[in-house]
Amino acid sequence: MRILVVEDERKVGEELRRALESAGHVVEQARDGETAWFLGDTEDFDLAVLDLGLPRLDGVQVLKRWRANGRTMPVLILTARDGWSEKVECIDAGADDYLVKPFRIEEFMARVRALLRRATGHVSAKLSLGDVVVDTRISRVLMGGMPVDLSPMEYRLVHYLMHHVGRAAPQIELTEHIYAQDFERNANAIEVLVARIRRKLGDDFIKTRRGYGYYVGELDEGEGKP
Template identity: 55%
Template sequence: MRLLVVEDEPTLAEQLGEALAEAGYAVDVSGDGEDAAYRGATEPYDAIVLDLGLPRLDGLSVLRRWRTELIDVPVLVLTARGEWHEKVDGMDAGADDYLAKPFRMEELLARLRALIRRASGSASAVLERGGVTLDTRTARVSVADRPVRLTGHEYRVLSYLMHHAGEIVSRSELIDHIYAQDFDRDSNTIEVFIRRLRSKLGGEVIVTERGFGYRFAVHEAVAGNNGEGDD
């Protein structure tokens, strides 16, 4: 899963980026409204954290621009504590949720998980598909109650496929959602991650739809080994 953090305060932006990366997300960071508006309109994010007080273009204007352009990515707005009118304005502009500053990072992570789940039609923080369990709260994966150790990239591939279980996901779509914008992307590595996941989770869990991409199956999986791979 790939996120955009829009925050002009450098220390907070760095803290958010680090916390979200540690939680298993690919993260892009933007420090001004014009840049954020462009990124949100041209890059396929799974969710966006948006501060309202931004240089060049304020957060509400950014959000309104996205919604006018029919960009329906989930947006979590950051507001100043006690500024209730900012919350109202943000929700009216198309925000999906809001969080007042200062906040606890655990709450922000929980709210983002909920937004991403709702966008994919999942109600629970624990995804159970095809005999595989993925706990989005802890980034832990298991097969038949046996823990499976994954690298960061393997986890992001699996998380995206499980959030879209039953759907065909192209290689280019996976690349867009598991790498940050400035990462040196190599489409061939997707096949490597898929092969490792099949080895660890069971060969029938991820199906190759030739000429189209990959699909996470929903039938029972055959447990694989739980060895480690390289990131």
């Protein structure tokens, strides 16, 4: 998943980044409100983590502007203050969850997991489709009850597709959500990755829609041709 972390304290930001990345996410960072607003408004994220005490543009304002522009990704608010009224303001502004500093990194990760799966309509930490199950808590994939050994990159790709069952994801989108941002995009890398996954999960788990991208499950109704 691609996650935007907005946090002005470098040390905290780096810690969050490390934790998120070791769970297989792609992290982009911003250290001030304006950058945050711009990034969140112009790029596609699966989740935003937003500190309230920001230079140049307050966190709540950033959130409000995102929502005003129709950005719908889940937002997890971080704050040092534990104020009831501030919390209400955030919720009204469209925050999805709220975490008071200091917090334990495990709790942070638990909330991230909760938001990510809530956002895509899944209720549990497991995504399943046919006889394939992705357990996001332990980063593991099972097929027919048997564990399948996926490498980290392979896992990321499967994880992303499983969050978007029935929708064809173009290679460029996969690239953006799986690799760090400055990655030199080469479509073939994704193709190779898909081929390797198919060797492990079967040829028909990841399907191709020529010209549109890859998908799992059945294509949604209305994915008609233009």
